[in-house]
Amino acid sequence: xxxxxxxxxxxxxxxxxxxxIAACKKLRSSGIRIKExxxxxxxxxxxxxxxxxxxxxxxxxxxxxxxxxGLATLMMWYMxxxxxxxxxxGKPTWAYYFAIPxxxxxxxxxxxxxxxxxxxxxxxxxxxxVPGAKAKNPDPRSTDDKFLVYLELNDEQAKKAEGIxxxxxxxxxxxxxxxxxxxxx
Amino acid sequence: xxxxxxxxxxxxxxxxxxxxxxDDIIAPIEGKASKGWYVLLTIFGLTFLWGIGCLAYTIGVxxxxxGSNNSADWAWDITNFVWWIGIGHAGTLISAVLxxxxxxxxxxxxxxxxxxxxxAVMCAAIFVTLHTGRPWLDYMLFPLPNQFGSLWPNFNSxxxxxxxxxxxYFTVSLVFWYIGLVPDFGMIRDRVIKPxxxxxxxxxxxxxxxxxxxxxxxxxxxxxxxxxxTPLVFSVHSIVSMDFATSILPGWHTTIFPxxxxxxxxxxxxxxxxxLMLVVRKIYKLEAYITVKHIEYMNIVIIVTGSIVGVAYLxxxxxxxxxxxxxxxxxxxxRATGPLAWSYWCMMTCNVLSPQLxxxxxxxxxxxxxxxxxxxxxIGMWFERFVIIVPTLLRTFVPSSWNTYTPxxxxxxIFIGTIGMFGTFFLLFSRFFPVIAQAELKTILKQxxxxxxxxxxxxxxxxxxxx
Numbered sequence: 008x009x010x011x012x013x014x015x016x017x018x019x020x021x022x023x024x025x026x027x028i029a030a031c032k033k034l035r036s037s038g039i040r041i042k043e044x045x046x047x048x049x050x051x052x053x054x055x056x057x058x059x060x061x062x063x064x065x066x067x068x069x070x071x072x073x074x075x076x077g078l079a080t081l082m083m084w085y086m087x088x089x090x091x092x093x094x095x096x097g098k099p100t101w102a103y104y105f106a107i108p109x110x111x112x113x114x115x116x117x118x119x120x121x122x123x124x125x126x127x128x129x130x131x132x133x134x135x136x137v138p139g140a141k142a143k144n145p146d147p148r149s150t151d152d153k154f155l156v157y158l159e160l161n162d163e164q165a166k167k168a169e170g171i172x173x174x175x176x177x178x179x180x181x182x183x184x185x186x187x188x189x190x191x192x
Numbered sequence: 193x194x195x196x197x198x199x200x201x202x203x204x205x206x207x208x209x210x211x212x213x214x215d216d217i218i219a220p221i222e223g224k225a226s227k228g229w230y231v232l233l234t235i236f237g238l239t240f241l242w243g244i245g246c247l248a249y250t251i252g253v254x255x256x257x258x259g260s261n262n263s264a265d266w267a268w269d270i271t272n273f274v275w276w277i278g279i280g281h282a283g284t285l286i287s288a289v290l291x292x293x294x295x296x297x298x299x300x301x302x303x304x305x306x307x308x309x310x311x312a313v314m315c316a317a318i319f320v321t322l323h324t325g326r327p328w329l330d331y332m333l334f335p336l337p338n339q340f341g342s343l344w345p346n347f348n349s350x351x352x353x354x355x356x357x358x359x360x361y362f363t364v365s366l367v368f369w370y371i372g373l374v375p376d377f378g379m380i381r382d383r384v385i386k387p388x389x390x391x392x393x394x395x396x397x398x399x400x401x402x403x404x405x406x407x408x409x410x411x412x413x414x415x416x417x418x419x420x421x422t423p424l425v426f427s428v429h430s431i432v433s434m435d436f437a438t439s440i441l442p443g444w445h446t447t448i449f450p451x452x453x454x455x456x457x458x459x460x461x462x463x464x465x466x467x468l469m470l471v472v473r474k475i476y477k478l479e480a481y482i483t484v485k486h487i488e489y490m491n492i493v494i495i496v497t498g499s500i501v502g503v504a505y506l507x508x509x510x511x512x513x514x515x516x517x518x519x520x521x522x523x524x525x526x527r528a529t530g531p532l533a534w535s536y537w538c539m540m541t542c543n544v545l546s547p548q549l550x551x552x553x554x555x556x557x558x559x560x561x562x563x564x565x566x567x568x569x570x571i572g573m574w575f576e577r578f579v580i581i582v583p584t585l586l587r588t589f590v591p592s593s594w595n596t597y598t599p600x601x602x603x604x605x606i607f608i609g610t611i612g613m614f615g616t617f618f619l620l621f622s623r624f625f626p627v628i629a630q631a632e633l634k635t636i637l638k639q640x641x642x643x644x645x646x647x648x649x650x651x652x653x654x655x656x657x658x659x
């Protein structure tokens with residue numbers, strides 16, 4: 008019975024994004040999986056190289072937005088048409104389509120409100136950015152001016168990866184112990 | 193890497209590195225505050241307290257304490273409300289509209305501009321809350337089921353639209369601002385040493401890690417929020433203008449109001465951003481990030497929006513004459529020649545004439561001239577709202593109800609108090625929060641940094657001579 012594998016944790020620390028991108032490309036083409044990259048700012052193009060799938064947050068925002076549109080319509084229909092129809096200033100509210108121009112602004116605001124807050128909340132929860140959460144970057148310098156390539160590799164791959172990192176003027180290669188990855192059931 | 197034209201002026205001056213950007217942005221947070229900061233905080237704090245006193249007095253005795261009367265039932269309250277809301281517009285415009293247009297110069301100023309937006313909307317909220325007369329019943333503005341019968345608020349009314357617009361605007365701006373702040377709080381958390389600071393910024397940074405996945409989601413969220421905020425900016429002041437435009441009052445009943453109010457809002461907002469930025473760059477030594485070029489760009493926005501406002505004033509006058517409606521004509525005649533004509537001409541001078549000075553390059557690149565003119569513009573924009581509201585209301589259809597207006601001691605106190613509150617909050621923000629979006633700024637260092645641009649240019653010339 009297999010009990011899983013033990014992998015080495017390696018931090019490749021770069022002082023600039025260019026060599027880091029080059030190193031990541033080389034690592035990937037050599038068949039080495041890059042677990043994560045930590046950078047002080049968004050490095051464009053890195054997602055495709057290390058294989059981060061495109062985020063679907065924008066789809067969420069759209070769904071939250073149409074929810075907002077629906078909620079506002081339902082609310083105004085219930086309050087103005089269904090529950091207590093009124094004739095205000097010669098503008099009767101006997102049917103929703105009669106008075107629709109007056110309902111547009113709030114429909115719009117509600118759409119934006121739900122889309123923006125829904126998306127922001129989803130973003131924070133998806134990244135688990137919540138009050139009291141522990142810092143997720145393994146090296147504190149990666150929010151300042153260092154670019155960190157985080158690898159979890161077996162011994163053979165680790166040796167190869169270290170060679171590639173050094174070819175690309177890595178500043179430090181830090182071994183951060185091992186991690187035990189249990190075998191799948 | 194995306195290269196930038198050599199002739200485009202750099203946005204980050206000097207020989208900066210990523211580390212230096214970190215150091216420069218964190219300096220006000222790690223270091224001790226200067227004497228000037230304490231002096232300003234004391235002044236603003238005291239005026240804020242003064243404002244709270246006047247506010248409490250108003251709540252205690254009612255809005256009879258104000259100068260408002262039966263004719264001018266809206267006066268300083270709504271003037272100040274519209275003025276503050278308008279100032280708020282620049283922040284969202286800079287961070288949302290300029291993000292969509294990929295204007296890199298927004299990165300030096302967007303953080304403080306957004307903070308300014310939030311504080312300005314808070315000031316505006318004070319006036320709308322108070323002007324209802326019984327602020328403790330303000331929850332009735334929201335469509336809540338109530339025990340007084342099942343009568344709902346009127347969704348045909350722009351005043352109710354305003355409740356929704358302003359609350360959406362405030363909360364969305366706040367969230368947009370905070371999401372941008374999280375990575376910078378992460379940087380501060382990893383840098384500071386003092387235990388209380390470590391604790392505070394750990395809490396504020398929400399555990400930010402800066403992984404590729406975080407950044408990809410961060411950028412998507414920023415882009416979508418910018419896309420949502422852009423129509424929001426335009427909607428908010430359009431709706432504010434409809435508070436006036438959907439009435440039947442001569443001088444208010446004009447279709448030009450929404451675009452005219454929006455451009456006026458951007459105009460005054462940029463002026464306020466300039467006033468604040470010129471102080472911030474000086475006291476926190478951020479001249480390398482908020483350069484004269486940034487100031488020039490903002491001044492160009494001021495010329496454009498100021499000219500739109502000028503055209504709108506003239507169009508209003510023309511339409512009043514062309515409509516053939518006597519009441520409409522009188523409303524404008526009254527503004528320009530009536531008892532409060534001085535406020536009309538003050539508005540015209542400050543808003544239409546003074547920004548035209550920025551056509552001269554020497555003036556729009558002069559820090560002193562910009563500082564003075566930015567204050568002049570904000571005075572002008574305050575008078576614009578005053579002119580729209582007070583002289584118009586004082587002389588409506590029935591001459592027997594015509595009246596005069598003088599603000600009370602309390603009116604002035606609350607207004608000054610909001611300036612104090614705005615200043616206090618901004619000073620606290622600039623001391624404890626990163627005043628520049630440093631993570632974003634680092635992305636443009638290689639393309640728009642002065643030394644980096646020079647190096648790239650030399651590199652290119654070397655290639656040409658080598659061939």
